Amino acid sequence: MNRSASIKDVANHASVAVGTVSNVLNYPDRVSQRTKDRVLKAIDELGFVRNDAARQLRAGHSRTIGLIVLDVGNPFFTSVVRAAEDAAALNGSAVLLGDSGHDAAREANYIDLFQEQRVQGLLISPVGDVTERLDLLRERGVPTVLVDRLADEAKFSSVAVDDDAGGYLAARHLLDTGRRRLAFVGGPTSIRQVADRLQGAQRAVKEEPDATLEVLESQGQTVLAGRSVGDSLVERGGGGLPDGIFCANDLLALGVMQSLTMTHTVRIPEDVALIGYDDIDFAVSAVVPLSSIRQPTEALGRTAIDLLSEEVESQSPTHRSVVFTPELVVRQSTGTSSAG
């Protein structure tokens, strides 16, 4: 198991100085064709591969960007990640991906790891309220862009979707189709997105004097969590059910849908209208195609990288917040037909 060739080995093999090899790699124009050929041949013969650690040590920073998301399994984030990777690649950077799983400890681990790696900057969708940790990053001069979270512009740049507006859109739609006893499913409400969507929904409900909004807190944001909320609703039986349900994301909505439709006593949308959030690919292929709120995920990922590049390049610490507006997607799960 021979340790891999270094630039020095290449230099010896080609009978040139190490600086020349470096120039071949970084400033090919400075080197004569003859020498270049010899060096390239040596590189090929020795199977030389640049050692990025050494480069990075010299350069003082890496060519990677850290991205910490709340849940890679969530298609919303998968889509953001993809867009961010593509955008970063255009700048010649690579993305290191971390999945905090809504867990502050895992998040902290990744932050530490990425700092040790001297990433150029950090895109993060933070867990709950982690201002202290983020302030620390700021002090250390690690450019950071918050993703899917509005930030104090004095401190950070951020990209976000207006969750309040999205919540309003969803609830307003339910109200517009004649629903009055609404329920909101989501949790924990310590998650900002959940809280904002709820707030927007409440804003809409207040516009209709005879409408009510019940909050059903879920254990997480998964299909399973939704199913468990749905099961508890089913136990209530017919009369106690809401007639319109707004779920904080599509996974929850799909879970709720499973519970309600499995017992063949509740009909969607006749008895209960259901709307989710995110408009993931699967919304359209649910038992009853799911109405949802669509977020511009590609724009989110791309813009996040752009804002980070701005911060990295400009020395002056000016921050920008970009807020995208979500969009209502109507499908069968909120169909108006209450008379079957």
Next chain:
Amino acid sequence: MNRSASIKDVANHASVAVGTVSNVLNYPDRVSQRTKDRVLKAIDELGFVRNDAARQLRAGHSRTIGLIVLDVGNPFFTSVVRAAEDAAALNGSAVLLGDSGHDAAREANYIDLFQEQRVQGLLISPVGDVTERLDLLRERGVPTVLVDRLADEAKFSSVAVDDDAGGYLAARHLLDTGRRRLAFVGGPTSIRQVADRLQGAQRAVKEEPDATLEVLESQGQTVLAGRSVGDSLVERGGGGLPDGIFCANDLLALGVMQSLTMTHTVRIPEDVALIGYDDIDFAVSAVVPLSSIRQPTEALGRTAIDLLSEEVESQSPTHRSVVFTPELVVRQSTGTSSAG
């Protein structure tokens, strides 16, 4: 923007030698309590964070493992990735994730990137036939484990699921429920998994003299690709339809299902039985809950890391292949009721 503190700064600030600071970090037992306290205080005051590039340069290798998957958006891989990350974390390693998107060029980019990073090893779900590139890795002594792909044991370790067996399971199930005019949806067939699943299905069909298997090649493995195949089936109209469809993955199956059920002329499973592959979370919440073939994704990810650790630790280049057996999951989409 002050460059971050180095170990030397810490040493000065605490009035000790650099070696002592290093010892505090790596061998706390070698340092007296008094000194340790002073050093830790200095670290805290200066906000010192280890520079991983320097560590790595000295050590000769990183503490990261490269993982290249064919498609992060695919829940099958998402699940494998998650398991691999968790398993790696137990060994104190981190996973660098790359998404080749079935594109050989992107795959090559990631391989190069990870080599420059001097990853401890590589887990890869290779695109098509890339033996040359992989042979190169082998020559360079980069321990590599193939994921979801059987390998020549003389050359690589690998973890895989027996796709031929899975294809057989799926087709055999369709035949057992009385279907005879089967169709296979998947593509491109240059993807090994697709080819193997098809082969297994063909094996099952040969066991029934009156059964036929038609191959419908799709453009990729997405819901959209499935929908497009489904649309072309719908155009055929009633008589020309197969009575049992086996899709190379669940996304395709969901797409096919969308097409078939949108026109309210074809009933699943009465007219056409449908089975997918992977048993993703959404299979159960489809318009008609989808039968599928379940792969042990967690075991796959975990085992891949274990095999890699074996290779890294043992100097002798012995390889192992672990093959998992998939499992049939029966749901409504292949229900036996042909009489409604």
Next chain:
DNA sequence: TCGTAACAATGAAACGATTCAAAGAATTGC
């Protein structure tokens, strides 16, 4: 009090790339 052992702390060398001032070679103009 001295010798020995155990324990702490030191600091130079090494890892592999990049940089840059300086030296050397080739080319040009006169």
Next chain:
DNA sequence: GCAATTCTTTGAATCGTTTCATTGTTACGA
């Protein structure tokens, strides 16, 4: 043919950590 200029090449210094042989310190038994 020579000086001036441009083009190539050189190699030592540097980045921040870990390692390890060495030195310094303390404690203990004789």
